Amino acid sequence: GDSVTQMEGPVTLSEEAFLTINCTYTATGYPSLFWYVQYPGEGLQLLLKATKADDKGSNKGFEATYRKETTSFHLEKGSVQVSDSAVYFCALSDPATNSGYALNFGKGTSLLVTP
């Protein structure tokens, strides 16, 4: 079955440091890939997405590139801020499963950015 694996947290960085959160996946079909962010006490918000190989999703300084050859979708940001402290989830939707609508999530990576 489909699965998403992302690096374990928590990740602690100083403000303005470079961020990478690794995400790899396995899928039956040709999935769409997503990064969601969850701030404390809130629901999940879409951060960025990519729907085909070599697409780059970007938003709020975050970027991730859909790498089909390595089945990866790593999240990066060049300079993190304290306000980026949150839990980040990598996810996929696969047209070959659950009618292609449902999301299959990684376990989440907690990020803490200190001043």
Next chain:
Amino acid sequence: NAGVTQTPKFQVLKTGQSMTLQCAQDMNHEYMSWYRQDPGMGLRLIHYSVGAGITDQGEVPNGYNVSRSTTEDFPLRLLSAAPSQTSVYFCASSYGQGGQPQHFGDGTRLSIL
């Protein structure tokens, strides 16, 4: 813009009690789903619906029922609550298949004693 609205935000139940978690969306989305979030487990799909009158099971459906009588509403019913169902529950909706992003509610934090 209301988006996806979940009620209640918090609930404490005793083992064996039943209750319904409400979810409503005002975006005319076809697809709705329920997930549960547990520490270290990410989010796991409970049930989903691709339109009014159509529901199906996800990864962890046991102990839960759903129905979809209207496009807007997708309630989740716990028939006989168990401590293992203590979790945070999220409802989500999306317009279409594949690359369409899902919109999440703020969650219901449920404790079963």
